[in-house]
Amino acid sequence: MNEVLDYLKSCGTFYIATCVDNKPHVRPFGAVCGFEGKLYFVTNNKKKVYKQLKENGNVEICGMYKGTWIRVEGSVKEDLRREARIAMMNANKAALSSMYTVDDNLMTVFYFESGTATIYSFTAEPKIIEF
DSSP: OHHHHHHHHHHSSEEEEEEETTEEEEEEEOOEEEETTEEEEEEETTSHHHHHHHHOOEEEEEEEETTEEEEEEEEEEEEOOHHHHHHHHHHSHHHHTTTOOTTSSOEEEEEEEEEEEEEEESSSOOEEEEO
């Protein structure tokens, strides 16, 4: 999981795809963290993506870094614990502190219950990481 986390941080911006009524929805994200051995990302619980994640936790992330790209697929679940939000804020203070506070009732975090990441390049075989 740490290799996946480091890769996504290197991307800066990555994209998360959800699916609602058999239609894909993709949007940019930029904040991730590791907490208790799991991969986390953050969103606002007033956004459409929050509702979509609650209805169907199957997601895919895609990002690029230095001529390679990653696809992370799996199932996510919301973590309502304050400790998880604190971990996210501590790992992404510069990006998140202007949008959220840990106790603002907007910031929410999701974690991968399970996932498969594949790192691709044009010159090497794909690297598969199960977590």
